[in-house]
Amino acid sequence: MPETTPVFLDEYVSLHPADLADRLQRLDTSEARALLQQLPPEKAAAALADLEEERLPDLLGAMAPPSLANLLQHIAPSDAADVLQHLVPAQRRETLAAFSADAAAAIRALLKYPEDTAGGIMSNRFIVLREDMTVEQVRELLRARAQEERTEDIAYLYVADTEQRLVGIVSLRDLVFRRAERRMTEIMNREVRFARVSDDQEELARKFEHYHYLGLPVLDDEGKLVGVVKASDALEIARKEATEDMQLMVGLSGEERALTPWPLSVKRRLPWLYINLGTAFLAAFTIGLFESTIAQWTALVVFLPIVAGQGGNAGMQTLTIIIRDLALGEMAPGDGRRALTKEIILGLVNGLAIGLVVGLIGWLWKGSATLGLVAGAAMVLNQLAAVIAGVMIPLGLKSVKLDPALASSIFLTTVTDVAGFFFFLGLAALGLKWFGA
Numbered sequence: 001m002p003e004t005t006p007v008f009l010d011e012y013v014s015l016h017p018a019d020l021a022d023r024l025q026r027l028d029t030s031e032a033r034a035l036l037q038q039l040p041p042e043k044a045a046a047a048l049a050d051l052e053e054e055r056l057p058d059l060l061g062a063m064a065p066p067s068l069a070n071l072l073q074h075i076a077p078s079d080a081a082d083v084l085q086h087l088v089p090a091q092r093r094e095t096l097a098a099f100s101a102d103a104a105a106a107i108r109a110l111l112k113y114p115e116d117t118a119g120g121i122m123s124n125r126f127i128v129l130r131e132d133m134t135v136e137q138v139r140e141l142l143r144a145r146a147q148e149e150r151t152e153d154i155a156y157l158y159v160a161d162t163e164q165r166l167v168g169i170v171s172l173r174d175l176v177f178r179r180a181e182r183r184m185t186e187i188m189n190r191e192v193r194f195a196r197v198s199d200d201q202e203e204l205a206r207k208f209e210h211y212h213y214l215g216l217p218v219l220d221d222e223g224k225l226v227g228v229v230k231a232s233d234a235l236e237i238a239r240k241e242a243t244e245d246m247q248l249m250v251g252l253s254g255e256e257r258a259l260t261p262w263p264l265s266v267k268r269r270l271p272w273l274y275i276n277l278g279t280a281f282l283a284a285f286t287i288g289l290f291e292s293t294i295a296q297w298t299a300l301v302v303f304l305p306i307v308a309g310q311g312g313n314a315g316m317q318t319l320t321i322i323i324r325d326l327a328l329g330e331m332a333p334g335d336g337r338r339a340l341t342k343e344i345i346l347g348l349v350n351g352l353a354i355g356l357v358v359g360l361i362g363w364l365w366k367g368s369a370t371l372g373l374v375a376g377a378a379m380v381l382n383q384l385a386a387v388i389a390g391v392m393i394p395l396g397l398k399s400v401k402l403d404p405a406l407a408s409s410i411f412l413t414t415v416t417d418v419a420g421f422f423f424f425l426g427l428a429a430l431g432l433k434w435f436g437a
Helices: 009-013 017-026 029-038 041-050 053-060 065-072 077-084 089-097 101-111 135-147 172-177 201-211 231-248 262-288 291-296 300-327 335-366 369-399 408-434
Strands: 156-160 166-171 215-219 225-230
Touching (some): 009 029, 017 029, 029 041, 041 077, 065 089, 156 172, 156 215, 156 225, 166 215, 225 231, 262 291, 291 408, 300 369, 300 408, 335 369, 369 408
Antiparallel strands (some): 215 225
């Protein structure tokens, strides 16, 4: 047994799969591989289904395809597909070839859909009923299926015609309280909401959040029932999307975690840091345009970070609200103009309130009414620029089919720094010309 293999195997076997996945995430690759080889296959497979996606290639890359197939046969085809799609194509093909024909076909059917669509998220664990079945027949069917794994996540039963087209839905509650002789065609709900295999995962999560579904059937392009998205899947989508938006706003990839290997983190972060560096030079260039003004009036330097910083804070408030409403689908066409009008009013009111305080401090601190007037006016103008940018940046990104959170804070900071410096130093240059320092 390798020296890196954990001694207390029983401790790992007793863990919940999600907790076991957390432990595997924190072990180095050799230790994690050794542990997986010693765990019961069903336990190891369940942990793989909960493991962070970016860890899968390193952990499973050296595993022989037959061994990997033997491991993944212990989890649902949808979970096996989630694991396999993160492996290199050659290993994925060889592993699929090691499955039974039926299992491989089920997994391939799921792998053909992009992972960020309803087809890529759905599970093929669902129960289909015929319209002519009675309540008692369905109860017998459920009792026969009781030995199958993970039947606890089945919230609805789906009624389909002979061509597998969805015609209705039956809840478990209906089966409990309806008479045994009633048929599905009599008790089923025909007003069924559904998703298409090509639906984006964000839109899917919004449907669950808005309608409070426990499950949502997924239909293919021909209207046939091919899968079900569970509420737990939608919750995971919402968590991932929130994490992605939070990271994208500051120039991260949306996929990074605290334990992501550092070379991968460098690859993902460095390009955005270069972009940020470019915007910083743009702000520096703006200051450079007014070197002579600063040389004549050195007190200006004290107020530069105040004007830019307050603008950045105001802009981030606006940006956060707009991105949140866009992410949740709460902004209808035409709402952008109303939001912009509201934020301009807020920027003007807040700018006047803060500008008055800054102007008064500048006057009392440096003994210059001109400096106070310049600082106060620049604060008002930069507050307006900040809130306008906070609305227009995410709306502009969305209009060109980009994620509204995509490094929005970097673009916003550029606007508030450049505009703040330009307004403040430009007004200061005019103040020097007209009133002197």
